Amino acid sequence: MGYKILAVxxxxxxxxxxxxxxxxxxxxxxxxxxxxxxxxKASFGPDLILLDINMPEIDGIEVCKRxxxxxxxxxxxxxxxxxxxxxxxxxxxxGDDYIIKPFNIDELGARVMAHLRRxxxxxxxxxxxxxxxxxxNFNERCLYCEEDEIPLTKTEFDILEFLCxxxxxxxxxxxxxxxxxGYDSEGDSNIITEHIRRIRxxxxxxxxxxxxxxxxxxxxxxxx
Numbered sequence: 001m002g003y004k005i006l007a008v009x010x011x012x013x014x015x016x017x018x019x020x021x022x023x024x025x026x027x028x029x030x031x032x033x034x035x036x037x038x039x040x041k042a043s044f045g046p047d048l049i050l051l052d053i054n055m056p057e058i059d060g061i062e063v064c065k066r067x068x069x070x071x072x073x074x075x076x077x078x079x080x081x082x083x084x085x086x087x088x089x090x091x092x093x094x095g096d097d098y099i100i101k102p103f104n105i106d107e108l109g110a111r112v113m114a115h116l117r118r119x120x121x122x123x124x125x126x127x128x129x130x131x132x133x134x135x136x137n138f139n140e141r142c143l144y145c146e147e148d149e150i151p152l153t154k155t156e157f158d159i160l161e162f163l164c165x166x167x168x169x170x171x172x173x174x175x176x177x178x179x180x181x182g183y184d185s186e187g188d189s190n191i192i193t194e195h196i197r198r199i200r201x202x203x204x205x206x207x208x209x210x211x212x213x214x215x216x217x218x219x220x221x222x223x224x
Contacts, residue, residue, distance in 0.1 A: 004028040006046035008038040010055045021105050035063045042067045043129045053079040068094030070128040070135050074115040131224035136164055145206035156199050163222035172219035
């Protein structure tokens with residue numbers, strides 16, 4: 001089958017139940033026990049998300065708000081109770097369905113399959129990475145802080161993309177220059193230092209996170 005599901009719930013028993021059931025049905029299952037993990041794992045391109053609403057710190061509604069503009073897959077909310085207004089609010093922010101706890105696991109499985117069969121948005125799936133309040137959309141070649149776009153030039157995004165896609169690997173400015181310009185290009189690799197300074201400056205206008213770390217005497221790495 002090959003479908004990838006992200007299951008999010010702060011109750012270990014329910015999380016294990018979802019994992020065991022859907023893996024037996026042939027799905028690939030990722031799990032998250034809180035909203036922060038869920039936002040990070042949404043970067044891995046799930047085909048469907050099962051999202052608990054009532055979680056501490058970052059609840060399911062907030063998770064949906066943060067990822068929906070960048071993740072097109074169906075989102076099914078899991079909740080112990082829901083009013084008509086809750087249902088409306090959830091659908092308005094991008095949820096696709098609700099199922100009430102305690103639920104029949106076979107009914108949930110049938111709903112998941114129905115959503116996947118109807119899913120046409122999956123034909124074009126954006127490749128994204130979430131880092132705290134920042135979102136890197138590789139398809140759009142855009143960087144966002146929550147809903148605000150952080151404008152980057154083509155070269156700046158090329159550098160950010162290269163470092164981000166090779167998280168925690170250290171690259172010299174010469175290696176970065178070769179990657180974005182090509183091995184045969186003529187020019188001064190020292191310009192990379194200025195580009196990275198400008199990327200940091202633009203990000204700093206929106207967040208205090210320092211995502212590009214300088215490894216003195218070696219080069220740079222993405223630490224997000």
